[in-house]
Amino acid sequence: DSSAVESLDYEVIENYAYREEQEKRGKLFVGYQVSLKWFLALLIGIGTGIAAIFINISVENFAGWKFALTFAIIQKSYFAGLVIYVSFNLALVFSSVYIVTRFAPAAAGSGIPEIKGYLNGIDVHGILLFRTLVGKIFGSIGSVGGGLALGKEGPLVHIGACIASLLGQGGSTKYHISSRWLQGFNSDRDRRDLVTCGCAAGVAAAFRAPVGGVLFALEEVTSWWRSQLMWRVFFTSAVVAVVVRTAMAWCKSGKCGHFGAGGFIIWDISDGQEDYSFAELLPMAVIGVIGGLLGALFNQLTRYITYWRRNYLHKKGARVKMIEICLISVITSAVSFGLPLLRKCSPCPESEVECPNPPGMYGNYVNFYCLNDKEYNDLATIFFNTQDDAIRNLFSAKTIHEYSAQSLLTFLVMFYTLAVVTFGTAVPAGQFVPGIMIGSTYGRLVGMFVVSFYKKPNIEEGTYALLGAASFLGGSMRVTVSLCVIMVEISNNLKFLPLIMLVLLISKAVGDAFNDGLYEEQARLRGIPLLESRPKYQMRRMTAQEGCRTRKVVSLPRVIKVSDLVSILRCNTHNGFPVIDHSRSGETLVIGLMLRSHLLVLLQSKVDFQHSSLPSDSRGGSFPIRHNNSEFIKPVSSKGLSLEDIHLSQDDLDMYIDLAPFLNPSPYIVPEDMSLTKVYNLFRQLGLRHILVVPRPSRVLGLITRKDLLIED
Amino acid sequence: DSSAVESLDYEVIENYAYREEQEKRGKLFVGYQVSLKWFLALLIGIGTGIAAIFINISVENFAGWKFALTFAIIQKSYFAGLVIYVSFNLALVFSSVYIVTRFAPAAAGSGIPEIKGYLNGIDVHGILLFRTLVGKIFGSIGSVGGGLALGKEGPLVHIGACIASLLGQGGSTKYHISSRWLQGFNSDRDRRDLVTCGCAAGVAAAFRAPVGGVLFALEEVTSWWRSQLMWRVFFTSAVVAVVVRTAMAWCKSGKCGHFGAGGFIIWDISDGQEDYSFAELLPMAVIGVIGGLLGALFNQLTRYITYWRRNYLHKKGARVKMIEICLISVITSAVSFGLPLLRKCSPCPESEVECPNPPGMYGNYVNFYCLNDKEYNDLATIFFNTQDDAIRNLFSAKTIHEYSAQSLLTFLVMFYTLAVVTFGTAVPAGQFVPGIMIGSTYGRLVGMFVVSFYKKPNIEEGTYALLGAASFLGGSMRVTVSLCVIMVEISNNLKFLPLIMLVLLISKAVGDAFNDGLYEEQARLRGIPLLESRPKYQMRRMTAQEGCRTRKVVSLPRVIKVSDLVSILRCNTHNGFPVIDHSRSGETLVIGLMLRSHLLVLLQSKVDFQHSSLPSDSRGGSFPIRHNNSEFIKPVSSKGLSLEDIHLSQDDLDMYIDLAPFLNPSPYIVPEDMSLTKVYNLFRQLGLRHILVVPRPSRVLGLITRKDLLIED
Ligand SMILES: Nc1ncnc2c1ncn2[C@@H]1O[C@H](COP(=O)(O)OP(=O)(O)OP(=O)(O)O)[C@@H](O)[C@H]1O
Ligand SMILES: Nc1ncnc2c1ncn2[C@@H]1O[C@H](COP(=O)(O)OP(=O)(O)OP(=O)(O)O)[C@@H](O)[C@H]1O
Ligand SMILES: [Mg+2]
Ligand SMILES: [Mg+2]
Known part of the structure; x- marks a missing residue:
């Protein structure tokens, strides 16, 4: 019965469409929103x-x-x-x-x-x-x-x-x-x-x-x-x-x-x-x-x-x-x-x-x-x-x-x-x-x-x-x-x-x-999985890595064939997929997290399908604008799209889709040996839906302290 | 004047001494603490x-x-x-x-x-x-x-x-x-x-x-x-x-x-x-x-x-x-x-x-x-x-x-x-x-x-x-x-x-x-740098990487010579230092964050000094227990130790110290291109003092969702 409930996304998905919209909106819009x-x-x-x-x-x-x-x-x-x-x-x-x-x-x-x-x-x-x-x-x-x-x-x-x-x-x-x-x-x-x-x-x-x-x-x-x-x-x-x-x-x-x-x-x-x-x-x-x-x-x-x-x-x-x-x-x-x-x-x-x-x-x-x-x-x-x-x-x-x-x-x-x-x-x-x-x-x-x-x-x-x-x-x-x-x-x-x-x-x-x-x-x-405010006692002794139940992560490549995407979506019920880019030198890089609901929107609208398997910006420079942010918004209390509602022809299935403009480029990440208590607090305090567990980083690019966050207007 | 104020550490430093202490304490202790x-x-x-x-x-x-x-x-x-x-x-x-x-x-x-x-x-x-x-x-x-x-x-x-x-x-x-x-x-x-x-x-x-x-x-x-x-x-x-x-x-x-x-x-x-x-x-x-x-x-x-x-x-x-x-x-x-x-x-x-x-x-x-x-x-x-x-x-x-x-x-x-x-x-x-x-x-x-x-x-x-x-x-x-x-x-x-x-x-x-x-x-x-509850508007357009003012990160190796440590501490005022371990194959790995105050405690007590420059557990297996957690606690509203209070002989300065048991092994990390708004929320909501900005991870070891955090007693 608990499959009837879904998590909500309280996170701001800072994808391409969102940034686009932010650019357009000035301070006036903020004022309008506040009064509204x-x-x-x-x-x-x-x-x-x-x-x-x-x-x-x-x-x-x-x-x-x-x-x-x-x-x-x-x-x-x-x-x-x-x-x-x-x-x-x-x-x-x-x-x-x-x-x-x-x-x-x-x-x-x-x-x-x-x-x-x-x-x-x-x-x-x-x-x-x-x-x-x-x-x-x-x-x-x-x-x-x-x-x-x-x-x-x-x-x-x-x-x-x-x-x-x-x-x-x-x-x-x-x-x-x-x-x-x-x-x-x-x-x-x-x-x-x-x-x-x-x-x-x-x-x-x-x-x-x-x-x-x-x-x-x-x-x-x-x-x-x-x-x-x-x-x-x-x-x-x-x-x-x-x-x-x-x-x-x-x-x-x-x-x-x-x-x-x-x-x-x-x-x-x-x-x-x-x-x-x-x-x-x-x-x-x-x-x-x-x-x-x-x-x-x-x-x-x-x-x-x-x-x-x-x-x-x-x-x-x-x-x-x-x-x-x-x-x-x-x-x-x-x-x-x-x-x-x-x-x-x-x-x-x-x-x-x-x-x-x-x-x-x-x-x-x-x-x-x-x-x-x-x-x-x-x-x-x-x-x-x-x-x-x-x-x-x-x-x-x-x-x-x-x-x-x-x-x-x-x-x-x-x-x-x-x-x-x-x-x-x-x-x-x-x-x-x-x-x-x-x-x-x-x-x-x-x-x-x-x-x-x-x-x-x-x-x-x-x-x-x-x-x-x-x-x-x-x-x-x-x-x-x-x-x-x-x-x-x-x-x-x-x-x-x-x-x-x-x-x-x-x-x-x-x-x-x-x-x-x-x-x-x-x-x-009723099968509503509430997260209590206090983490469980035994979490203190568990690491984030031990916390993930599924060991094998289902992830997507940056440019994916539509038929592959459909079969991946069909064979599991996960709602978030890390997207991994392979550079030419063979190195891999996690470039973000893609939500199932966003994938379904893309599959339905079809406008982003492309014939080549190369990234869409590799030729032009920036991404073409084809969506506005509101298309990705899930209607209130409805189940949203499901894979069965979407009809794709064989031609569609042979096309490719570049996920880079639509993914959340900065999901929250934790190192593998962070204790589950800390992960729990992070998850609950910020109202998250997914946290990626990653290996320890190899270098530190910078440190953020209080001073860095005190920006004057 | 703002140098007189210091940040507080609301984070739980899950170092070796802390884990040691947690192990000893049972559920009874939790009850005792609650009543207290x-x-x-x-x-x-x-x-x-x-x-x-x-x-x-x-x-x-x-x-x-x-x-x-x-x-x-x-x-x-x-x-x-x-x-x-x-x-x-x-x-x-x-x-x-x-x-x-x-x-x-x-x-x-x-x-x-x-x-x-x-x-x-x-x-x-x-x-x-x-x-x-x-x-x-x-x-x-x-x-x-x-x-x-x-x-x-x-x-x-x-x-x-x-x-x-x-x-x-x-x-x-x-x-x-x-x-x-x-x-x-x-x-x-x-x-x-x-x-x-x-x-x-x-x-x-x-x-x-x-x-x-x-x-x-x-x-x-x-x-x-x-x-x-x-x-x-x-x-x-x-x-x-x-x-x-x-x-x-x-x-x-x-x-x-x-x-x-x-x-x-x-x-x-x-x-x-x-x-x-x-x-x-x-x-x-x-x-x-x-x-x-x-x-x-x-x-x-x-x-x-x-x-x-x-x-x-x-x-x-x-x-x-x-x-x-x-x-x-x-x-x-x-x-x-x-x-x-x-x-x-x-x-x-x-x-x-x-x-x-x-x-x-x-x-x-x-x-x-x-x-x-x-x-x-x-x-x-x-x-x-x-x-x-x-x-x-x-x-x-x-x-x-x-x-x-x-x-x-x-x-x-x-x-x-x-x-x-x-x-x-x-x-x-x-x-x-x-x-x-x-x-x-x-x-x-x-x-x-x-x-x-x-x-x-x-x-x-x-x-x-x-x-x-x-x-x-x-x-x-x-x-x-x-x-x-x-x-x-x-x-x-x-x-x-x-x-x-x-x-x-x-x-x-x-x-x-x-x-x-x-x-x-x-x-x-009064020079008290309050973090307001709402991030500044321009943070939306900045990434974490742009947020760090200092580009060159001062970090420490895992085993460090005491004289090096003293000179690093002396030539800056930072309060947190990433610790980086070099594996034999030449790869580097960020193993945690070390606080200045903890370093000073270590320098003062001297019991952890060692003659060899090898990690202390490389021979024995586990770390020897030499500190309890309370030694690392800063007394209320005092400035704590300062480097000038510590007197080290030439012999001491020639020794080495292994930081691994004392560092915080799981500091919060964010990928370099997370927007500063999100970093701000993370920082403020969890009451942090340091966030490490790291490159995008190369793989995902696991995903944590709500289901993973619903552990029954
Ligand atoms: N992309 C993925 N690859 C591998 N495992 C995943 C992936 N996404 C989620 N999981 C794991 O699968 C399990 C259930 O996943 P699911 O995505 O259904 O999340 P959930 O907790 O039901 O939340 P939601 O309400 O978002 O569906 C969790 O234990 C999670 O760790
Ligand atoms: N280890 C480090 N290496 C490089 N830069 C650092 C390091 N630690 C902090 N910084 C940078 O130095 C500046 C001030 O650092 P500082 O450590 O004094 O923090 P702070 O904001 O004053 O907070 P605190 O109260 O903890 O001292 C910040 O802009 C920060 O990004
Ligand atoms: Mg689910
Ligand atoms: Mg300072």
Whole structure:
């Protein structure tokens, strides 16, 4: 399966065509490109912000209608209510899975492993297409609105990346909505920067956390980072923040239906616990440990299930995928409706005026199947509710003893199981919000014990719920700095930063003892070969020469017969070939590296074929100009040309082709006995695709030091 | 002067001694090292936090005593008050400059350019010594307590870096307070990571902004960044936050004298302006432009003055430096005391109960030389006050029309001049707080016009002051993301993030049109050759071969006569020499690169001298073990050995030495016609010191691709 993925070329191929183009472009062009980059960043921000708001409003409205309808009906019959509730959810989930399986298979899942792979240098087919974008947006609305145990945050990251990539190529080429003047950024290198911006924008939009978005892109997703990029990425996420804020201000007037008038901060707990004592650090550490254990278990279980799904269930075709998720939807709806019914209602606390609330409305204390008017159902408050509201209720302060331990435990077990089962189905699915749900449940459980044990008035259960959420996410995703900042930004409480960090340190350490992070595990299962930032330990003792697995290098002569070239390309799958020139005196010289994709372009265009087997410049002097640089650019996320698409006549096959103008004349080279650690760093830091291992040089032509690189303008 | 700076070696020299050591160390050792790194991060956090608190408490107390004393005396005589005030300040400043010039010359200035240089790969002599740390701490107390127009934030970054470096080498080696077991991190590479942590800790401590600290280190100071480092850096700054918070909680009980009970947020304006309209964006953009202009002017003026100082004034010795700063201190004191005297007092607004306050106390509305009891002096409120309080007053909301335009303008002009003149004197000096003062003054001025022009009730002058502060810092330092986050964290108001960003975008763009950022300009003046993140434009057209300035490479044979080696070392200043082996058949082979510093170690220890001119392993087989790796490590911030320190007898000079075991066998090599842009990226991204330019290879031994680097454990 890993043959489906290809590496990306982040290197600048300084071939003849490229140099030609560079010559033509002046400093003015650089200025134009810079402003275009900023303009694109602006567009990415606006696009992602609008997409996020659109998804949010749709989800909230579907959920609102659903709960309003169900609540109206259960006044008459609980059974009819159940049926309506289940079928409403089923319809939404079905439309989601239908869109995804039929039109945009790459839109399933969270997309973060794929984006992470993309920015690590691996191209997974189809992840950045226009149809994926559309599938992801509408699929998310269906799956989240349908009440499944998944979130819309991961998909938003993918959506941001898609928007960025599509804008970068000036719209979708397939659907002919592309404009010429935007097409300055077609190299993998430029696209990488745009996707980074999109990724940050996605997180910023999902959590309304601009700083967290930048840090998430920086820490978790990208593998290379240039400080010039930082400011642009930050700008993008600030634009998202402005767009979202503006839209929400507009919604305040009531134009957005059930979306209503939430604040910019999703789960504001700035009025929560004021202070904490040292004695509380112990239960917090316990939360960290639980988070690490449950998170690692989550990764492990989802890994098994995903493995099983890929190899057995999903092989059977799209229909099985649909049936599977529909079944899960029915079970989820039935459980979230049925379990609260089994639960006895509790009387409302006296101090609370807004008790009880109908489900699906903003606020705690949901009245559901209660005999008395002044009663509420604590399980329904979290289970029979939208996830956003449930989390708000779990985080809420000043609501001590709202939940019984029994309800929380029931919810924890059920929701954890549902989240594990739902993960990896064929709908867009994020793991952030389910993770927060799970974590805040056991966090609140611990908080209840702390409240009753320490008996201090200032301890809030909501604080522990927040820490629990952080711990589960840390234990499962192993994200650190950015998660801290995101948690601070979503809760608007800077005071808890050290606590969140403590909890994350512990849960990450505990989780790391068992397995890799969720995204790494999933990337591995999908055959995305991520290069970690740290080289493996045993590489220290290996040399570059030992590192190359294939001993026999397939190389090309400078002027090659077309038929030879075709047969070489046919009998292996390598993507890069060293080109070797034989001088008259019989000496050989490596003159560069030729990429398979460039060779295919040359074979297809045929204009460079020549009859003589002599180098093309041996007569004239310089090379004739027959290509411009853009012809060599691989279209985004498509497989590019393949040898089978190219038809060559016998005449063509007898001709020759001179590769010198097209090859990369200066690939990176390392001496044979450099340690593999160093090679690894070189490869990863510079985002390379090929490194040539060469014998030790026979002489040194010069030394470059810092002084040589300090050229004044 | 640039000969005083040397490059650092971030490369791992994989020589014989290193490999030997690696062999001995198992996986357990790696674990030990990781925990040690975290432990060091903890210590750095605690150390920097304590240093920051110590400086803060001292400064606040000195300032408090000063103002209390002066205020007591001016009840009798204003002239006596002036004398006391001036001499108190003079005493503090004198002690500061005395400490610095006598004991720690490297402690003068802000230190950020030097630290930036260090992390860019340049070692400036003496910046990370124990004496520099001490000088910086006590010098800052004197200079800031003495009321000069400078701040303690820049010095705190330097202090954090010093603490980190000293902890990394296990204490100061010179003063024999070093412990053996901490000395695992003596390579430049490990020290770089520690200094990065220290740097972030410094910013976090200075502004009580943990996230801002991480981002500042990431964006502004370091040149390389590894994502593993991020979590540790963040941990360090969170530790700082905890330490500072704990200390401040302890101070609440009144044990810290005048330091009193400020909140964790330095200039909290979370109760400021609620909302902003689109019409306000225009005056905000104006602030951005002003900030860019004034910031660029600041950089330009300080550059001229620094240049002049270095070349004329400071050449005359330490005494001139002392006299200079004492003079500036007297002028500053006289101006800040005298100007408010010339100003007419204004009546207190009715609504305000806490009006008037004595100067140096927390709060607005300072009574100074007012006839009436219910009057305050608006110029004294900002001028005759500690800088922290002045900024708090300028940022304050709900105090419309507190200041007259005339006072603000007077203050702006005077303080700007003082800040320019004070910059570059021989005391520890940060530019953050003066920058905030200047910026918030003109920001508030613009705010006053906006308030009277737009006539909307919700507009606060304090908001504009904050934006002004951001704009000036942006226009002068050109820091972006981290400055945004720092401004948000010091003011505790996430709402203004997009506004701050807008202002910064503009002011940075305007400033960039004139000159480079403050730190870059200063680094250039000090002869610190920073490598920017972006290669120069003309490098695209140059090859590596053209890049080397010296055509004739000085290289060494594998076995060299000691006298030859000494004469080669003597007749040039190069720091790296390719080593070339001649095989019997007359072929030559570059077997590695030898560093001057390693050669000097070998010459000094003499144990490797041999009588025969044959390679040392030609008889036995393997090399004898005579050195361990730590002998080759250069002590922190010292010049290391020099050739003059080594005494060789005639017998020694006639011996031979085999360099093979000690050289770096795998230096980075590039083919001669690689473009200089690519070489630049390689050099900077990997933090190299030498790159060898070699002829094109004659064959390829292997290709390394992603697949080859995916080794499973
Ligand atoms: N021209 C070549 N001659 C000989 N061996 C090669 C050549 N190119 C690559 N290899 C080797 O073949 C193996 C797989 O090569 P391949 O070109 O498919 O690279 P890859 O790791 O799959 O990356 P990509 O995504 O670029 O295909 C690697 O071990 C590599 O060392
Ligand atoms: N062994 C050598 N033979 C010939 N030229 C050299 C050699 N080493 C360095 N050079 C050249 O000499 C110039 C200055 O060399 P130098 O070794 O002082 O480096 P530098 O840039 O000052 O860095 P460092 O801080 O390491 O000294 C550079 O232009 C470099 O190309
Ligand atoms: Mg392949
Ligand atoms: Mg030098």
